Amino acid sequence: MDERARQDFADFAAARSGELLRLAYVLTGDPHAAEDLLQSALTRAAAHWGRIRSAPEAYVRRIIYREQVSRWRRGARQRETAVAQVPDRPARDLVGEAEARLALRDALLALPPGKRAVLVLRYLEDLPEAQVASILGCSVGTVRSQAHKAIGQLRSVLPSLGLTSTEVAQ
Amino acid sequence: MNEAEQLIARALREIADEAPAPRPMAGTAWRAGRRRRAARLTATAASGAAAISAVVLIPLAVSPPGPPAPGGSTPAAGGTVGLRSPVQLRQVASVSPEACPAGSDGLPSDVTPLPSCVHLTGAGMTITRVRSVRLVVRPLAVLLHVTGPDARRLERLSARLAGQPTPRCELAIIVNGRVVAQPVVDGPIPAGLVEISGLPSRAAAEHLIQLLRRGALALPAPSILRP
Numbered sequence: 238m239d240e241r242a243r244q245d246f247a248d249f250a251a252a253r254s255g256e257l258l259r260l261a262y263v264l265t266g267d268p269h270a271a272e273d274l275l276q277s278a279l280t281r282a283a284a285h286w287g288r289i290r291s292a293p294e295a296y297v298r299r300i301i302y303r304e305q306v307s308r309w310r311r312g313a314r315q316r317e318t319a320v321a322q323v324p325d326r327p328a329r330d331l332v333g334e335a336e337a338r339l340a341l342r343d344a345l346l347a348l349p350p351g352k353r354a355v356l357v358l359r360y361l362e363d364l365p366e367a368q369v370a371s372i373l374g375c376s377v378g379t380v381r382s383q384a385h386k387a388i389g390q391l392r393s394v395l396p397s398l399g400l401t402s403t404e405v406a407q
Numbered sequence: 408m409n410e411a412e413q414l415i416a417r418a419l420r421e422i423a424d425e426a427p428a429p430r431p432m433a434g435t436a437w438r439a440g441r442r443r444r445a446a447r448l449t450a451t452a453a454s455g456a457a458a459i460s461a462v463v464l465i466p467l468a469v470s471p472p473g474p475p476a477p478g479g480s481t482p483a484a485g486g487t488v489g490l491r492s493p494v495q496l497r498q499v500a501s502v503s504p505e506a507c508p509a510g511s512d513g514l515p516s517d518v519t520p521l522p523s524c525v526h527l528t529g530a531g532m533t534i535t536r537v538r539s540v541r542l543v544v545r546p547l548a549v550l551l552h553v554t555g556p557d558a559r560r561l562e563r564l565s566a567r568l569a570g571q572p573t574p575r576c577e578l579a580i581i582v583n584g585r586v587v588a589q590p591v592v593d594g595p596i597p598a599g600l601v602e603i604s605g606l607p608s609r610a611a612a613e614h615l616i617q618l619l620r621r622g623a624l625a626l627p628a629p630s631i632l633r634p
Contacts, residue, residue: 246437247433249433250436255429259423260423262423280435280436282436282440285440
């Protein structure tokens with residue numbers, strides 16, 4: 238029985254690691270931190286495989302999100318902000334759509350992990366606020382305020398983005 | 408999604424596309440995960456100072472009765488001990504990886520780090536009186552030595568669960584409406600001990616003992632239980 242479970246787990250990890258690593262990477266902005274995060278999530282999944290094997294991906298994704306946010310809260314991964322790894326691009330230097338996109342990318346990577354997780358869930362995963370709150374283990378109000386602040390931070394770097402906080406808080 | 412939101416989504420996708428190719432990590436994760444599980448799981452074992460048998464994944468998780476375990480354990484007062492919060496042992500029917508919805512017949516679990524809801528079958532037993540309650544310091548656990556009739560019921564229950572597919576081979580240990588441990592039963596338990604391990608701290612173990620003996624009131628644990 239344990240051997241079959243191990244094989245199921247190996248099959249799941251082989252099939253889904255690529256997608257899960259993408260998620261971990263977009264949350265951490267660092268390839269090593271992303272692998273570390275995924276490994277930690279898979280380890281937890283293995284520990285509880287018997288009860289999650291029918292729907293493991295949702296469990297692993299929730300672990301990834303929560304682990305990333307809690308690591309940041311603990312202050313153990315301050316490098317996650319990755320500000321030092323991206324070029325500083327003042328808004329006044331923006332010319333053209335391509336540069337604006339690069340600046341947006343850098344601004345996203347500079348967001349604190351909690352805010353970035355909210356944006357990833359809302360816009361990359363396209364989930365409603367209630368589900369975002371459920372995954373992150375917080376209230377809908379917290380999701381809204383985090384999104385509001387995240388957008389405010391993006392807009393301060395990129396006025397040309399033209400975002401308003403209400404667009405995000407919808 | 409409006410234009411600005413699409414810009415954000417596209418930028419996030421571009422970041423995700425830069426992710427490195429995954430390396431095989433299933434084997435390492437599996438081994439680490441099973442070690443973690445073994446450390447967390449509750450063990451149940453034979454009575455007496457004889458060899459430990461039956462249950463659970465890793466024998467190291469089982470502490471025999473008799474002499475104090477390494478690190479020290481403290482027996483409760485002699486005779487039997489009435490539990491103010493009865494301990495239920497119930498066969499697991501299924502587990503949902505989410506908090507129990509309102510009106511659910513499932514019970515919340517403290518076994519997993521994320522919310523989960525444990526559904527139970529009708530098979531089980533309730534322990535209201537034990538021979539002793541012990542705090543085992545290393546490895547951290549709360550050890551219940553059950554009375555003779557309960558030991559026989561435990562033997563029948565464990566024999567019934569052994570060999571069933573997961574999660575029906577798992578025994579939920581329930582205190583105050585929460586699943587505090589969920590060991591796998593892989594053989595009949597002739598008699599005796601219920602060990603609740605995987606507790607996060609000594610304070611948590613002491614709190615559990617206090618809960619068992621005094622009910623839900625936050626009274627200080629009796630000094631006899633303090634090693």
